[in-house]
Amino acid sequence: MSFDFAVIFAKGPQILAGLGVTILIWVVGTALAVVLGFLVATARRFGGRLVNTALMIPVEVLRGTPFLVQIFLLYFGGPYIGLRLDPITAGLLGLSIYGAAYYSEIFRAGYLSVPPGHVEAADCVGFSRVQTILYIQLPEMALLVLPPSLNMVVILLKDTALLSLITVPEMTMTVSAIGSQQYAFVESIVVLALVYWGLVELANALGRIAERKISKLRLT
Amino acid sequence: MTDSAISIKNVSKQFGDTVVLRDINLEVPRGQVSCLIGPSGSGKSTLLRCMAFLEEANAGTILIEGEPLGFVEGPNGRRKQTAAELRRTRSKIGMVFQQFNLWPHMTALGNVAASLRRVRKMSRKDAEEKAMAQLEKVDLAPRAHHYPSQLSGGQQQRVAIARALALDPTIMLFDEPTSALDPELTGEVLNVMRTLADEGMTMVVVTHEIGFAASVGNNVCFLDHGRLLFHDTPEKVFAAPRNPRLEQFLDTYLDRGAFLVQ
Numbered sequence: 001m002s003f004d005f006a007v008i009f010a011k012g013p014q015i016l017a018g019l020g021v022t023i024l025i026w027v028v029g030t031a032l033a034v035v036l037g038f039l040v041a042t043a044r045r046f047g048g049r050l051v052n053t054a055l056m057i058p059v060e061v062l063r064g065t066p067f068l069v070q071i072f073l074l075y076f077g078g079p080y081i082g083l084r085l086d087p088i089t090a091g092l093l094g095l096s097i098y099g100a101a102y103y104s105e106i107f108r109a110g111y112l113s114v115p116p117g118h119v120e121a122a123d124c125v126g127f128s129r130v131q132t133i134l135y136i137q138l139p140e141m142a143l144l145v146l147p148p149s150l151n152m153v154v155i156l157l158k159d160t161a162l163l164s165l166i167t168v169p170e171m172t173m174t175v176s177a178i179g180s181q182q183y184a185f186v187e188s189i190v191v192l193a194l195v196y197w198g199l200v201e202l203a204n205a206l207g208r209i210a211e212r213k214i215s216k217l218r219l220t
Numbered sequence: 221m222t223d224s225a226i227s228i229k230n231v232s233k234q235f236g237d238t239v240v241l242r243d244i245n246l247e248v249p250r251g252q253v254s255c256l257i258g259p260s261g262s263g264k265s266t267l268l269r270c271m272a273f274l275e276e277a278n279a280g281t282i283l284i285e286g287e288p289l290g291f292v293e294g295p296n297g298r299r300k301q302t303a304a305e306l307r308r309t310r311s312k313i314g315m316v317f318q319q320f321n322l323w324p325h326m327t328a329l330g331n332v333a334a335s336l337r338r339v340r341k342m343s344r345k346d347a348e349e350k351a352m353a354q355l356e357k358v359d360l361a362p363r364a365h366h367y368p369s370q371l372s373g374g375q376q377q378r379v380a381i382a383r384a385l386a387l388d389p390t391i392m393l394f395d396e397p398t399s400a401l402d403p404e405l406t407g408e409v410l411n412v413m414r415t416l417a418d419e420g421m422t423m424v425v426v427t428h429e430i431g432f433a434a435s436v437g438n439n440v441c442f443l444d445h446g447r448l449l450f451h452d453t454p455e456k457v458f459a460a461p462r463n464p465r466l467e468q469f470l471d472t473y474l475d476r477g478a479f480l481v482q
């Protein structure tokens with residue numbers, strides 16, 4: 001038995017299209033997850049006990065169930081409550097909400113890591129809540145929050161592969177379909193693995209640059 | 221109205237079931253240094269933090285230069301001030317903490333300039349100019365571009381004082397400003413405070429530095445178990461304490477010799 005990668009690479013344009021969808025969902029989904037997660041953590045921090053509990057429940061559910069189950073529920077269950085989404089929208093939404101649950105926990109830990117006295121000092125010199133978040137709490141938590149955030153970026157990329165199961169035309173779906181058609185399934189999976197790994201290394205490299213920038217700012 | 225810088229009326233505070241302040245009445249005179257002393261856990265920090273509304277009193281009122289702090293009395297009882305109202309009353313107050321609480325990601329200059337830029341909306345250049353002048357006052361201009369982690373405890377606390385002074389408050393609150401410092405570093409901080417006092421700043425100082433209270437304080441308040449037991453001039457308090465709890469406190473906790481020698 002010999003490997004034949006040529007038949008896979010012959011479908012270059014198709015693969016690139018799949019890669020494009022993967023990157024789109026990954027980048028936009030992660031960005032939405034970070035923003036939403038930050039908002040949830042901030043609401044839980046400052047919104048009082050009721051808001052905190054009300055938000056804790058969905059966060060725990062999202063962290064306590066498999067992503068695959070969540071996207072099945074969203075895509076196949078959604079229509080029962082009148083939520084009809086095309087695969088890409090469902091995938092993007094699913095990834096954002098799932099990621100947001102994790103990011104909210106990362107930012108929650110970030111808020112807890114800032115000594116209360118630093119916030120009181122800001123209160124005393126007249127900072128508004130938003131100013132305190134922007135100029136004191138976010139910068140102070142940045143170094144702590146960065147490694148788990150980057151980790152989550154990588155996890156979210158890899159989880160986009162599951163979106164093939166709700167027929168999102170992303171890379172896994174495209175490449176494995178090509179592999180089946182061309183009787184080169186194993187080859188297609190090897191290609192997939194290499195491309196995902198390459199993207200992960202790219203993300204890690206960008207992360208290291210960000211880390212260096214931030215630690216230089218802080219100088220501790 | 222009142223001539224006091226801070227006027228505290230019937231203030232009580234409890235944490236859960238623990239009563240920490242019991243019906244405190246205190247007038248803090250303008251331009252004077254008032255020292256709060258008392259055993260550990262007697263409520264000194266809590267009372268001081270109430271004066272900056274970092275703690276909410278459960279009952280009573282606190283007026284800063286005649287204006288209500290934190291709560292306003294209305295026809296239907298008291299209501300909490302809006303964030304903007306609170307900021308306005310608080311702007312008269314500068315607070316200095318035992319643990320400095322400098323922001324670690326900003327230089328000394330950045331710490332002092334932050335409120336000028338963000339709250340006063342001054343340009344970066346103007347804010348830093350004014351912040352630099354403030355750092356000069358605490359003798360730290362050469363360290364302006366150092367981060368807190370690169371400064372000694374005494375230097376950090378002087379930066380914190382400069383930061384609290386940046387918005388020109390009329391009242392300065394200090395919570396054991398030298399307790400976290402090595403003994404040889406307390407002097408530089410106390411000297412800065414002495415200068416402030418000489419300039420006529422209204423100051424409330426929670427302190428265990430009896431020497432400072434005796435020489436700089438205009439009046440001394442003794443707190444015990446959440447009650448204000450004694451409020452008088454340092455001479456009266458330290459030289460001939462008549463209250464048995466105060467007597468016991470001074471004997472047990474402090475080196476009274478320092479004052480008696482003077």
Ligand SMILES: Nc1ncnc2c1ncn2[C@@H]1O[C@H](COP(=O)(O)OP(=O)(O)OP(=O)(O)O)[C@@H](O)[C@H]1O
Pocket residue numbers: 235238240258259260261262263264265266267
């Ligand atoms: N946030 C809080 N929650 C519960 N109890 C508190 C809180 N803050 C203070 N206390 C309690 O209130 C009491 C008074 O505390 P406070 O810090 O005002 O004392 P203190 O006179 O400043 O003491 P010290 O000299 O040790 O600083 C203590 O019994 C303390 O345990």
Ligand SMILES: [Mg+2]
Pocket residue numbers: 264265266396
């Ligand atoms: Mg205290």
